[in-house]
Amino acid sequence: MEKILEIKGLSKRFYLHEQNREIRSCRDISFSLNKGGFIGIVGTSGAGKSTVLRCIYRTYLATTGSVVYDSLSYGKLDLVRASERQIIHLRKVEIGYVSQFLTILPRTTAKQHVINGALDAGFSYEESVRRAEEMMRYFKLSENLWDIYPNTFSGGEKLRLNLAHAMVKAPRLLLLDEPTASLDNNTKILVKELLMKLKAEGTSMIGIFHDLEFMEGLCDHVYNISQGSFQTGAEQSEAEQSEAEQTRAEQEAS
């Protein structure tokens, strides 16, 4: 299988000058993501899950290690050492990041927000509008929300808007930072269906999730992160997966 992302020995330490103290987040993380694959990361809060994603997206500067991404624009590239211009370009065109939080310019409507995403990725204005509308329908954002400022949206609507904003660029790699936190079950199922669709279309993804049930059938691998490093044996093979399903079925039956 061709690999789109290969992470080797990634660690991140934060040095707080004021307290003169070092905080270790993730330690010696190594894994790789196949093209079109989906890796799930689980772990308690504070374990360093988000740090891994942010190091890949270069919001955080990794202290050691490498994140080799097989890009369309530049070929194989270590995201830890790539230039800022390269990262900006990759973010606009190839790598998407979705969290449950929404950062948006004031006085920007939901539709305009998604259109801006497409414009950033280099589509023409007409094409951007077309793609944005298509995406918003795809994520079931009803038309009467399009011309509203998203600050008033519900959590689920914001999240779907975030997804639409990221997906309108048709990224090759999508990083999902707890996108289903604070969503009700019906919306979760909707998001899961949409992610399945994306996966079927060939988008490679890494996602952080809290609920294991959500990840079933979606992730190829699940890594459990604890105190900053991957737990050995946490990899979820297909056998284990069916076993888990079985136990759950038993539980439900009783």
Added chain:
Amino acid sequence: MEQPVLRVDHLTVRYGKTCDYCRNGGKLTKNTCPHCKTVWACNDVNVTLYEGEILGIVGESGSGKSTLMKSLYFDFGITEGKGYLKDFENGETDIFSQSLQQKKYIKNHIMGMVYQNPVLGLRMDYSSAGNIAEKLIAAGNRNFGKMNERIAELLDAVEILQSRKKEPPKNFSGGMQQRVQISKALANNPAILLLDEVTTGLDLSVQAKVLELIRKIRQEFNISIMLVSHDLAVIRMLADRTIVMLDGRIIEQGLTDQILDDPQQPYTQQLVHSLL
């Protein structure tokens, strides 16, 4: 390698005679030499600006942000350093050593500046249209009808009513003055826009308008913008890359979200933690 639209090498602006101590890199107290009291307002500053990007500049008052901006617009003479513009002789000649005439050409054709204080950028007693016309005339326009058309276009872009174009900016609110300044700066389709704390002191709704305008300008004209701001939320929303200045020096630079979420330097950490 991509050619930047602006490159500044080793820019230094200082006031005072200097002495052997500070010339040889002795430690300064803030930006001032403890022996000869020379002020190093900008100290060996290197900046590159690429096409279509917004570069944020943050730092405390007196850190040299405005000095950098005003030096680029030739308001201050610089002490040392070189600057190159892609649109000026293909970036091969230093802009700071040009004649006054050439500098005027650069100011009128390649760069636009919006000051924090509108008094510096506008003639308060002239009509708003006249203010913009001044810039158009400076760039060689002489056709009254064409200039009028352009002025109408610019005022529309910044949402100022045509019916008020004959009024002098002194009659306008702060936000409107700022928008007239922006339209004046854009008059000759510059490649680079220098924005020095344009949203400081404006109320939130007007600030939102100005921010929206900046985003629109960037999107429509693919212009490169240097944006000085105290407001880290503004920087986060608009800037692609950010540089942090302290005591006349650049102490840190990087992707905006990296600077704000994973600051490395003590001062930057302090700055980010001061955020409400």
